[in-house]
Amino acid sequence: MTTLMKNSHTRGPLDHSVREQVVAAATEYFSHFGYEKTTVSDLAKAIGFSKAYIYKFFDSKQAIGEVICSNRLAMLRDIVLSAIADAPTASEKLRRFFKALVEAGSDLFFHDRKLYDIATVSSRDKWPSAVAHEAQLLQLVQEILLAGRQSGEFERKTPLDEASHAIFLVLRPYISPVQLQYNLDTAAEAAQHLSSLILRSLAP
Incomplete structure (x- = not known):
């Protein structure tokens, strides 16, 4: 050291x-x-x-951990934003959103396990950095849904906040650091199948 x-x-x-x-x-x-x-x-x-x-x-030690956690979560969001930036449709954005989140979270788990533990603690104990991260992801889901509704790809009957929260709950086992570590074996498959299921449910 x-x-x-x-x-x-x-x-x-x-x-x-x-x-x-x-x-x-x-x-x-x-x-x-x-x-x-x-x-x-x-x-x-x-x-x-x-x-x-x-x-x-x-x-406190948590204050130091908060900065580290915020840095790591910001890196993860940057990966997601980069992955969806040039997606031609809202449907493709949603697919890439889920895929990028799962891949980035899994990569952190396998290659930086000790630092992944900080993300797990922050999520478990609801640190401000973790709460803000989830809020930003939820906002991103809402933006994708809104774009899909405006383009005619997605249905408009379900209230936007209800639909976005429902999608977030479906994705949560593969987004939350606490839950992802127990779902790694199925994460890649889930990224494909669940996003397809969600998109079918959003069809007008």
Whole structure:
């Protein structure tokens, strides 16, 4: 683990610089030892700052975890937005939306298991970052549905909020980090079959 020390030739790093150093070091530390097994004292010792100094920038371990979780969830959303950006129809956007979410979540689980645990804790304990992430995904579903209704692809009788929430509930076992880890074996197949089922239900 690389020790982060303040530069003795400067007046001290800017607040955002120190925060970035703590987050970067915490991301590395958590990826090795896991979020729940790590204390702020462990982290302070590992990165070369005092515990009190870290508390000047983060009021708890969760606050550090929140930043890491927000960063990871933002990366996931970027993957989804990139996947659906050039979809020619709303139907195709919905297919790609589900497929990209499942693939990105599964990739994080298999290749960065310790950091996946942070996403799981955030979802389980309803951290603000996780709540905001779900709200943004739900909003994206609503936007896709609205586009599909405007183009004539989707039915218009069901209230928009009811339809979007129903779709989100269907996708939840493969979107939520807590549930996805138990559904990995069927995730890829589900991405295809459930999106097809949803699209049939949306037909005008």
